Amino acid sequence: MNREQVIATLREHEPELRAAGVVRLSLFGSTVRGERRPGSDIDLLAAFEETRRVSLLDVIHIENQIADLLGEPVDLLVEGTLKPHVRENVGREALRAF
Known part of the structure; x- marks a missing residue:
């Protein structure tokens, strides 16, 4: 799956992801750079509603x-x-799905 396909799929399912509390979702990593290899994962960065308490189990469920x-x-x-250096690296290449 390439980055355009990933972003299109995420946008298609935006309503259900927002219902789960996701307010922003971005793609980063090897998929964005066109370097993804078979078996590697798709890296995503999510922001959740500030008023919603999100547990680790919630994050795993959404993942x-x-x-x-x-x-x-x-x-x-x-x-x-994210640690500052990770946040900086992710921010440089992140593509926003929504």
Whole structure:
């Protein structure tokens, strides 16, 4: 799955992801750079509603939900939990799905 396909699929399922509390979702990593290899995961960065308390189990559930939608393994990172150097690297290449 290439970056355009990933973003199109995420946008298609935006209403259900927003219902789960996701307010922003971006793609980054090897998929964005066109370097993704078979078996590698799709890297995503999510921001959640500030008024909603999101647990680790919630994040894992949403990660699994997105993996099912994409038919590919997903690594979901959460905005606000990234170390500064990671946040900077992700920010440079992130493509916003919504």
